[in-house]
Amino acid sequence: MSGSSERRDGHGExxxxxxxxxxxxxxxxxxVFVIVHLAGCGMAGHTPxxxxxxxxxxxxxxxxxxxxWLGAVAVFLALAAAGLASSxxxxxxxxxxxxDAVGW
Incomplete structure (x- = not known):
């Protein structure tokens, strides 16, 4: 590996x-959430x-x-498949x- 930080794929940073x-x-x-709440239109005092x-x-x-949880498991399995299939x-x-970051 070279010591330079240049990308070899030809795309920009x-x-x-x-x-x-x-x-x-x-x-x-x-x-949008911050603007709505700062404008006083938030959920304060609101009951459904x-x-x-x-x-x-x-x-x-x-x-x-x-x-x-199902989403976390799907992400974990997709990352595992990508790691196993990658050369x-x-x-x-x-x-x-x-x-490691997604895992529980």
């Missing part, structure tokens, strides 16, 4: 588009009408947490490092 687009959407959502019954709240919590040691090392 920076994150790929698949990283930039979700990051921009998340940043926009945070900005009619109030949700306890059973529906429990079901919503259960479904949300279950989908979160590049750098890609495999990156996948396994990300698996």
């Amino acid at each position: 920076g994150a790929p588009r698949w990283v930039k687009v979700p990051a921009a959407i998340a940043a926009l959502a945070v900005v 009408w009619p109030p949700f019954p306890a059973r529906l709240r429990k079901l919503t919590l259960h479904v949300t947490s279950s989908m979160g 590049s040691p750098q890609t495999a090392r990156g996948a396994y490092t990300a698996m």
Whole structure:
């Protein structure tokens, strides 16, 4: 490996588009959230009408947490498959490092 930090793929520096687009959407959502709450249109003093019954709240919590866990498992398996299928040691090392961060 050479000591230079030049990229050999011919593309410019920076994150790929698949990283930039979700990051921009998340940043926009945070900005909208902050603006809404600073403008006084937030959820303060707001109660849903009619109030949700306890059973529906429990079901919503259960479904949300279950989908979160399934998403984490799907990400873990996708990273494992990418690490196993990769012929590049750098890609495999990156996948396994990300698996360590995602893992429980």
